[in-house]
Amino acid sequence: xxxxxxxxxxxxxxxxxxxxxxxxxxxxxxxxxxxxxxxxxxxxxxxxxxxxxxxxxxxxxxxxxxxxxxxxxxxxxxxxxxxxxxxxxxxxxxxxxxxxxxxxxxxx
Amino acid sequence: xxxxxxxxxxxxxxxxxxxxxxxxxxxxxxxxxxxxxxxxxxxxxxxxxxxxxxxxxxxxxxxxxxxxxxxxxxxxxxxxxxxxxxxxxxxxxxxxxxxxxxxxxxxxxxxxxxxxxxxxxxxxxxxxxxxxxxxxxxxxxxxxxxxxxxxxxxxxxxxxxxxxxxxxxxxxxxxxxxxxxxxxxxxxxxxxxxxxxxxxxxxxxxxxxxxxxxxxxxxxxxxxxxxxxxxxxxxxxxxxxx
Numbered sequence: 001x002x003x004x005x006x007x008x009x010x011x012x013x014x015x016x017x018x019x020x021x022x023x024x025x026x027x028x029x030x031x032x033x034x035x036x037x038x039x040x041x042x043x044x045x046x047x048x049x050x051x052x053x054x055x056x057x058x059x060x061x062x063x064x065x066x067x068x069x070x071x072x073x074x075x076x077x078x079x080x081x082x083x084x085x086x087x088x089x090x091x092x093x094x095x096x097x098x099x100x101x102x103x104x105x106x107x108x
Numbered sequence: 109x110x111x112x113x114x115x116x117x118x119x120x121x122x123x124x125x126x127x128x129x130x131x132x133x134x135x136x137x138x139x140x141x142x143x144x145x146x147x148x149x150x151x152x153x154x155x156x157x158x159x160x161x162x163x164x165x166x167x168x169x170x171x172x173x174x175x176x177x178x179x180x181x182x183x184x185x186x187x188x189x190x191x192x193x194x195x196x197x198x199x200x201x202x203x204x205x206x207x208x209x210x211x212x213x214x215x216x217x218x219x220x221x222x223x224x225x226x227x228x229x230x231x232x233x234x235x236x237x238x239x240x241x242x243x244x245x246x247x248x249x250x251x252x253x254x255x256x257x258x259x260x261x262x263x264x265x266x267x268x269x270x271x272x273x274x275x276x277x278x279x280x281x282x283x284x285x286x287x288x289x290x291x292x293x294x295x296x297x298x299x300x301x302x303x304x305x306x307x308x309x310x311x312x313x314x315x316x317x318x319x320x321x322x323x324x325x326x327x328x329x330x331x332x333x334x335x336x337x338x339x340x341x342x343x344x345x346x347x348x349x350x
Binding site for chain 2 (some may be wrong): 034037052053076
């Protein structure tokens with residue numbers, strides 16, 4: 001599926017969209033960014049509750065299709081600004097990580 | 109000038125993982141035996157044993173520093189130190205308002221005991237102290253600064269709750285003046301991998317949760333001779349902020 005298709009689902013809301021044509025092939029869920037860096041793959045959806053600005057650095061490094069921030073964790077202006085600069089797709093959802101992954105795994 | 113040996117990261121029996129023998133007098137006494145002149149008590153998310161710790165250290169002729177090991181919203185451990193007991197207690201009051209309330213289960217995490225200056229138990233903290241607060245790294249840093257304190261990431265060379273393990277890299281902000289290593293032998297490797305930590309003050313402390321983990325004096329500051337406890341406290345904070 002693409003980021004655009006993901007955003008058609010009512011549980012997922014755009015925060016910053018740089019390129020909604022990005023394809024989502026697989027996913028990785030985690031909050032310890034050192035683990036994510038070593039394990040997530042390009043074109044994954046990266047599911048997390050971590051909202052430190054380093055999320056953007058990691059997302060950019062791995063070149064994930066998008067980041068899904070779960071439980072509507074509060075996003076700082078700093079993170080949103082960094083997402084815009086690095087052109088990272090950021091999507092938020094009220095779902096918990098487990099629920100979001102279960103939901104997404106049926107669609108990818 | 110003389111050497112003042114320090115350990116700036118010690119837990120008392122108030123910390124859930126702190127041993128029952130980590131009473132304020134045992135800590136100060138062990139510090140004396142180990143040859144330390146400066147000790148900071150840094151329990152997880154609480155300052156409630158600081159007043160008795162100050163009294164115990166004074167008895168042993170050791171300079172007590174008031175502190176806390178704050179668990180930030182990102183689950184990062186950050187050491188916060190203050191130049192006076194009063195400022196540390198005020199900081200503690202603010203952290204209380206930002207805690208995520210979760211009852212302690214002593215059978216799992218251990219008891220969280222509050223002591224008087226003679227090591228008598230005068231209270232039992234009911235809310236778990238080790239879990240994350242709602243203070244982000246930046247908010248915790250700013251709050252510490254507000255009370256004239258210094259905040260720096262704890263044991264950056266460790267996987268559990270170390271800033272690099274959690275964030276994947278050393279962040280540019282907050283602009284930390286200092287970092288704590290658990291194992292100083294890793295310093296060079298870390299400075300190469302994470303250039304952001306170069307030129308910062310480097311501290312090595314024990315993070316002792318058991319009496320026998322308070323090591324013999326090794327790390328020190330150099331200050332003038334004949335300073336009062338209060339002067340030493342101010343010097344240490346100034347040094348760490350620089």
